[in-house]
Amino acid sequence: MKYEPWDPALAAEIIGRHASLDGATLPILHALQETFGYVDREAVPMIAEALNLSRAEIHGVVTFYHDFRSAPAGRHVVKLCRAEACQSVGAVELADHAKRRLGVDWHGTTFDSRITLEPVFCLGLCACGPAALIDGEPVSGLDAAAFDAAVAELRA
Amino acid sequence: MIRIFVPKDAQAVALGADKVAREVERVAAERGETVTIVRTGSRGLFWLEPMVEIETADARIAYGPVKPTDVVSLFNAGWLAAGEHPIRVGRPEEIPYLARQTRLTFARCGLVDPLSPDDYVAHGGYAGLKRTLEMLGRPEGQTAIVDEVKASGLRGRGGAGFPTGIKWSTVLLAEADQKYVVCNADEGDSGTFADRMLMEGDPFSLIEGMTIAGLAVGATKGFIYIRSEYPHAFRTMTDAIAAATKAGYLGSSVMGSGRAFTLETRLGAGAYICGEETSLLDSLEGKRGMVRAKPPLPAIKGLFGKPTIVNNVLSLATVPWIMANGAKAYADFGIGRSRGTLAFQLAGNIARGGLVELPFGPPLRELIEEFGGGTRSGRPLRAVQVGGPLGAYFPQELLDTPLDYEAFAAKGGMVGHGGIVVFDDAVDMAAQARFAFEFCAAESCGKCTPCRIGSTRGVETIDKVTAGIEPEKNLTLVRDLCEVMTDGSLCAMGGLTPLPVLSALNHFPEDFRRAPALMAAE
Ligand SMILES: Cc1cc2nc3c(=O)[nH]c(=O)nc-3n(C[C@H](O)[C@H](O)[C@H](O)COP(=O)(O)O)c2cc1C
């Protein structure tokens, strides 16, 4: 995934494009994150002004939801499922392996800024777990070897 | 021109369906075969995915699971003429897993092109809306439609099982300048994927159901709130809305009736609590997803303070079938007060995971053993969690419990959204109880103390138990915490977390007594 460096003018344009939607806050935050890979602090007052809400309100929304990052992610994002159905086929062990392999904890990014590891509670792929979304692409039936292979592909 | 159907359901894609589609296209071109590849949803037989179907003169013939490396040999075997091959499974409808089902809500899923309104209509779609529009032309038309939904016995498929017709009737009777229909597509429960499958495989049935709901109660605008963990469902649903609008099924004059109904999709942002309907409404309004106190009901004061129908994907997507076939035909399925069918979802440690739509009432064992084929690991089954993270863990001894709302509740369980998660004997039930508290602590909206603080205390206390620190005293504390959470929580997040915890404790006490007891003084 390729993200733009933070750019207030581009952010203003994105905010403007979504501001007239009903309940525009989440659509704006998603659009910003999609473009920049995270939601920059500077965006908060800009959104507040566009939607005629307080900064505190927007800040509250950004921090309430697990999806929104406050710092740029690595070039690739691996969202690993932690929920029960995946647990029943080894997701806990897989998560431990993934953390060791990448040298990060949840939400951490590898030293080379390549890969960010995020937890997720269910991807609706529960019949063939353990599951993950790698840069938005679904993968299932993961084990340690399949995880390592996927990571090697991201680093290639 | 031979049509080849390859699923683009997210589960099928996770198993390689996109690669298979590309390889089929490549090999067909190489051999000069003129084929059209149609990307469908999934039939829900996931152990056979990617399952590719070939259209022959009299039937579709399925092959699966297809790997990209199988494609050349499939062409060599003459699959375009239904030729023999080790992975040929024959007519999908004759596979026992599918043949034994009653597909009403999922009748078209995996069969049709999800983005073609024409294909939808060719397979019986929009018959329900047509009848709805006819009924609207008669006096008391709206009441008659709501009565039809009431008479079907349809209860909310999101978990709580509230009668859908009664909810609609409240919204119909509410006076307002604007009303809304909101579809809850947050499907946060682990072990569930029916909403996802339907949105990816037959999105027009949801669009039609919401349109009928809107016309029935006088709402002109609808929103579908889809969790961000479902990027594929979000794209398909958004594209299907555009296609339906273009074809005149949505917009200022639905099917030329002069009546308006429009739809928009919205993306959640990774918060389980936003599946709770009032939290979802706050989220849709652009706020933090805090649970609201009820009353007022969303049916009276919902989205932006206006009367709002909030229904699960499957509740809404079942309405077209009911309107097309009549309330009685639907109510004839099921048992007791659980009428119609439920889309059960077989997940976790299961040999044949997938979607099984059946009339209410089969015993849990039938689903797991006859459909699911037992555990995937081949080891003995030890526990089953039904109804998502807030559902109880059942031991072997309770597997004969029939799957209907009341019978399941009588055994301390919850059918919920129909997710069935199987665990083999490697499971540590103390760890599962701990996870239930941990999940609640992570996902609580934070409004009430018992839920917010109690769940964190729960994690710490279970840790003490498993470390062998005063286990009896701490287990008593776990039970006390559960009681406080049950009694003092505003919504089912805090209120039902005790269900998995206590069922683990009651049915599997040995797992909580593994550590050698330490002295209290240590
Ligand atoms: C914590 C919590 C999470 C919920 N998650 C969902 C969900 O993901 N999908 C859903 O349809 N209902 C969910 N519900 C139930 C909704 O609050 C509500 O009952 C439902 O959307 C009503 O629609 P229905 O009557 O068609 O089921 C949840 C409830 C709670 C308390």
Ligand code: SF4
């Ligand atoms: S029980 Fe938990 S999630 Fe529900 S309202 Fe209270 S704090 Fe929020």
Ligand code: FES
């Ligand atoms: S529990 Fe992992 S995908 Fe559903």
